[in-house]
Amino acid sequence: MQTKDVERAQQIYNEAHKLIPHKKFTFAKLHLMHAQFEIRQMNLQQARKLLGRSIGMSPKRKLFVGYIELETKLFEFQRVRTLFMKYVEWDPTNSQAWIKFAELERGLEDMDRARAIYELAAQQPVLEMPELLWKSYIDFEEQEAREAADFDRARQLYERLLEKTNHVKVWTAYADFEVGVPEEGEEVTDEARPVSDAAKARARKVFERAYKSFKDKELKEDRVALLLSWKQFEQAYGSAEDLEKVEKQMPRRVKRRRKLDDDSFEEYMDYLFPADDEQEAKVSKLLQMAHKWKQEQAMQQNGNGEV
Structure with a gap:
């Protein structure tokens, strides 16, 4: 290639292909560089044959992407569609492939096809980095919702995602989404607008659901992270009373000790929530009342007032 000997370069590429046992292993870079070489020689069909044959013999992600x-770049979108179909059929766990496939259809303004691709991807039993796929799917539906003034699809996606994961970021994103949903009949624009009381109420409901979920599952770290996000929300949109309610739920950090398997002890930091303290106090009071009642019953049975 340095000496402009095209035929010799072609022979070297061909010899390299003969030496590599492609069905056992291959090098995507060789196929891609050879195809680019053929394109520079204006041999587009030969480049396509090379890449098609390489994918057929030993498919790799880099080959599909290249x-x-x-x-x-050639604006051959029907060919791109076909390649994406083969790509996700060969590697259905690849979230990025599904996302790029859907983005292609969105760019071609075929929203139904894009939505169908996202839906098919979301139904895969195994996905690499599923959070990327779900975020892209939700972003797509949110954008479409603003254009169609119909936010139910995006809301349903959040609910479906919460059935799969209980991550605090999903809950906070859901609350942020509800804040941005306009009221019925309100014009949807990108300009800043006052947040309605109904939107605030929907967001608070999401925060309350999340807090209860984390509390029931005793996920203290997530519970704290959620309260911090909830506090920021109330600082931005709530009243002084609303903010105070959240601040009253904030925990205090305490140092505790726990016994390890080797009978030694270690110190760790724990969170004590006011709501939990109140619940423990109520339980303690009930136990005291039960103990007192038991003592009274025993005294009545003895008849002489001795326990």
Whole structure:
């Protein structure tokens, strides 16, 4: 290539392909560089044959991505569709492939096809980094909702996602989403607008659901993170009374000791929540009342007032 000997370069590429046992292992870079070489020689069909054959013999992610980039630059979108279909069929766990496939259809303004791709991806039993796929899917539905003034699809996606994960970021994103939902009949614009009381109430309901979920499952770290986000929300949109209610739920950190398997002890930091303290106090009071009642019953049975 340095000496402009195209035929010799072609022979070297061909010899390299003969030496590598592609069905056992291969090098995506070799196939891509050879295809790019053929394109520079204006041999587009030969480049396509090379990449198609390499994917057929030993598919790799880099090969699919490189071939897709080539056809995209050529505006051959039907070929790109076909490649994406083969890509996700070969590797259905690849969230990025599904996302790029859906973004292609969105760019071609085929929203129904894009939504169908997202939905098919979301139904896969195993996904690498599923959070990326769900975020992209929700962002897509939120954007479509603003154009169609219909936010139910995005809301349903949040509910479906919460069935799969209880992550605090999902709950806070859900609350932020509800804040941004306009009221019925209100014009949807990108300009800043006052947040309605109904939107605030919907967001608070999400925070309350999340707090109860974390409390029931005794997820103290998540509970604290949620309260901090909730506090920021009330500082931005709530009244002094609303903010005070959240601040009263904030825990205090205490140092505790626990016994390890080797009979030694270690210190760790724990959180004590006011609501939990109140519950423990109520339980303690009930136990005291039960103990007192038991003593009275025993005294009545003895008849002489001795226990």
